[in-house]
Amino acid sequence: PYGHGKFETLAGLFISGILFLVSGKIIIEAILKFFNPTVPQISSVSLIALLLTLFINIFVCFYETKQGRKLNSQILISDSAHTKSDIFISLGVLITLLSIKLGFSPIIDPIVSLIVAVFIIQAAYEIYKDNSDVLLDKAVVDTEQIKSITQSFEQVKDTHKIRSRGSSTNLFIDMHIMIEPDLNVVESHKLIHDIQEKIQKEVNEKAQVIIHLEPFEEQEEKKQ
Incomplete structure (x- = not known):
């Protein structure tokens, strides 16, 4: 049946929705931190776990993107964008910790969070646009x-x-x-x-x- 191919499209839209929710949560938390800035605390064990997760996510992101293009799989490409959002969040935490270590004000935390949220929103929009075009049967070929x-x-x-x-x-x-x-x-x-x-x-x-x-x-x- 023709419609079965759109399950992958619906999954992509679901991933897009999750990313929009994640970015919204980050924005709300960032706004609250502007009024009550705090110095983020992280243990050595947590930092090592964060770095390990970051490297794993980078590998997974590149692998999913490569395989998605090779197999022409929209769900793999969409999920790679979801993994990329985790990379942005991890990088945001590391940048914040490093900045505070260098003497910057704790206000840097919500600023970095908002920047991360923008990147995630952009990724979510790209996934939404690509998959909604398929769902609406937009012309694919010139x-x-x-x-x-x-x-x-x-x-x-x-x-x-x-x-x-x-x-x-x-x-x-x-x-x-x-x-x-x-x-x-x-x-x-x-x-x-x-x-x-x-x-x-x-x-x-x-x-x-x-x-x-x-x-x-x-x-x-x-x-x-």
């Missing part, structure tokens, strides 16, 4: 690119009603092409197959392409 591919076949006289939707992992493309009416079924089938292969090669190897054939002369007669 129609001119598809038209250029189909028109490269001499049997194709015109291409119209080009539509695309989905995502890079679950891409659907459909169109109407006008061909010479004297092409038989075997020749027409081969033409469609060749067009589909070229689109998959030049646009997306996982693209599912549906092509509707129309006789060229018949359409010309209707226009007259």
